[in-house]
Amino acid sequence: MAGLFANARFIVAALALALIVGVAAPAGAQQRNSDNSVNPTASAVKEDQLLNALKSGPGGGDSISGRVSIPDQKSGNLIQPxxxxxxxxxxxxxxxxxxxxxxxxxxxxxxxxxxxxxxxxxxxxxxxxxxxxxxxxxxxxxxxxxxxxxxxxxxxxxxxxxxxxxxxxxxxxxxxxxxxxxxxxxxxxxxxxxxxxxxxxxxxxxxxxxxxxxxxxxxxxxxxxxxxxxxxxxxxxxxxxxxxxxxxxxxxxxxxxxxxxxxxxxxxxxxxxxxxxxxxxxxxxxxxxxxxxxxxxxxxxxxxxxxxxxx
Ligand code: HEM
Structure with a gap:
């Protein structure tokens, strides 16, 4: 009985994990905008996405800028290829x-x-x-x-x-x-x-x-x-x-x-x-x-x- 209960706990945990991964993958994909550029202000931008965005485009890609709350908006420029x-x-x-x-x-x-x-x-x-x-x-x-x-x-x-x-x-x-x-x-x-x-x-x-x-x-x-x-x-x-x-x-x-x-x-x-x-x-x-x-x-x-x- 105890073994059955332990197996059930394992199955529930595995299902929960699968659910989290399933939800997280589309969320990660949303960090790319519709024009395929990276949204650097997304809550969890992955470093490799930023680096890939830098490689694409002529001359090494475009600048990657985000939003900043200080008056100097130039400081929002994260990477300038x-x-x-x-x-x-x-x-x-x-x-x-x-x-x-x-x-x-x-x-x-x-x-x-x-x-x-x-x-x-x-x-x-x-x-x-x-x-x-x-x-x-x-x-x-x-x-x-x-x-x-x-x-x-x-x-x-x-x-x-x-x-x-x-x-x-x-x-x-x-x-x-x-x-x-x-x-x-x-x-x-x-x-x-x-x-x-x-x-x-x-x-x-x-x-x-x-x-x-x-x-x-x-x-x-x-x-x-x-x-x-x-x-x-x-x-x-x-x-x-x-x-x-x-x-x-x-x-x-x-x-x-x-x-x-x-x-x-x-x-x-x-x-x-x-x-x-x-x-x-x-x-x-x-x-x-x-x-x-x-x-x-x-x-x-x-x-x-x-x-x-x-x-
Ligand atoms: C009115 C005259 C000049 C002004 C206002 C000026 C200003 C500057 C400034 C602001 C920098 C950048 C410093 C930094 O990155 O922290 C610089 C770099 C440099 N300056 Fe001048 N400079 C003047 C004249 C000269 C002259 C006459 C020479 C040599 C004959 C010279 C040679 C250099 C060199 C080799 C660098 C380094 C460049 C680099 O590796 O980035 N400068 N200068």
Whole structure:
């Protein structure tokens, strides 16, 4: 009798379980809307349904958004598939681009220096010095250059610090360094932008390309070969550097402020684009400035303050 009772209890329990499963399966299926998209606000969304929804559709599916009760409705965006393309750029293509541009430029300059050496003054120093840039111009140049160097180091730390420095510094020191780096990157952007604007205004008239530049380029500019072609205040090479600074600086500043003040000027897709442009232009800019620093230092004689020739 007791065995019969135990069997009956087992049968009732099995029937109850079957009923629950039978009811739950259609309820689970209802988490998909009629257009076959997932309803992320359903009471029990399954993770694999969300992941499957992400795989479907061109470009990895649509965003998955739910409802939130706070005023900022953007926070209801659970998954944004375009972020995966952005991450692929940030973790992959950007690393290659930066390595090729920056290390490639260094390698080219080392080879060039070994082959060409320092470009010497033809007839030594004249003993006379002339004011080529006044104190204000020099101040603007060094303010902008100083900011640029810090922006470049702290920017590269955002891109590469985690893989290159974190293992060396350890987590605590890397976190402190990155935090200060981020403050520096944010705050020094303002004097950097001011410097770029002042350079634009101070030197634009002398940097409009003209026919003399064509002749200068055709004659190798004095750095390729031993010719010494004439130029006005700025030669064609210096004009190229000038426009890289003005246009590159304007570009990193514009895109950088979109990132620094998120959602004021654009949405998440716009910020991803801004970040891609910012990082791409920044690494090319750094490579160009390495060449500028080379020519302004060990690449060419006369970079130090002109001293009167010994009598
Ligand atoms: C006005 C000028 C600039 C502003 C407003 C600015 C702003 C920013 C902001 C807000 C970020 C994102 C930081 C983060 O993700 O926490 C960033 C990243 C970065 N910046 Fe700048 N920046 C400026 C100039 C520069 C310059 C001149 C360089 C280099 C020459 C540079 C290189 C970078 C790099 C490499 C990153 C990291 C990109 C990444 O891996 O995501 N920035 N910048």
């Amino acid at each position: 375009a972020g995966q393309a952005w991450r692929a750029f940030h973790e992959g293509a950007l690393h290659w681009l930066a390595a090729i541009a920056i290390l490639g430029m260094l390698a080219v300059l080392v080879v060039f220096y070994l082959m060409r050496g320092m470009v010497k003054l033809e007839n030594g120093r004249s003993g006379r010095s002339i004011v080529r840039f006044n104190a204000f111009e020099r101040g603007v140049h060094w303010m902008t250059a100083g900011c640029f160097i810090v922006l470049a180091i702290t920017g590269l730390n955002i891109s590469f610090g985690k893989s290159l420095l974190l293992p060396l510094f350890g987590a605590d020191a890397f976190a402190a360094w990155s935090q200060w780096g981020k403050y520096a990157h944010n705050y020094l952007s303002f004097p950097f932008t001011l410097g770029v604007v002042l350079m634009l205004l101070m030197w634009v008239a002398n940097n409009i390309p003209n026919g003399v530049d064509i002749a200068w380029i055709k004659r190798g500019g004095g750095i390729v070969g031993n010719d010494h072609p004439p130029a006005y205040k700025f030669n064609a090479g210096q004009k190229v550097i000038y426009w890289i600074v003005v246009l590159g600086g304007g570009c990193v500043a514009t895109t950088g402020y979109f990132l620094m003040f998120p959602f004021y000027g654009t949405d998440i897709a716009g910020m991803q684009l801004a970040q891609v442009i910012h990082a791409t232009v920044a690494v090319l800019f750094i490579a160009a400035m390495i060449a500028h620093i080379y020519i302004g230092s060990i690449g060419m004689d006369g970079f130090s303050r002109s001293r009167p020739a010994a009598a």
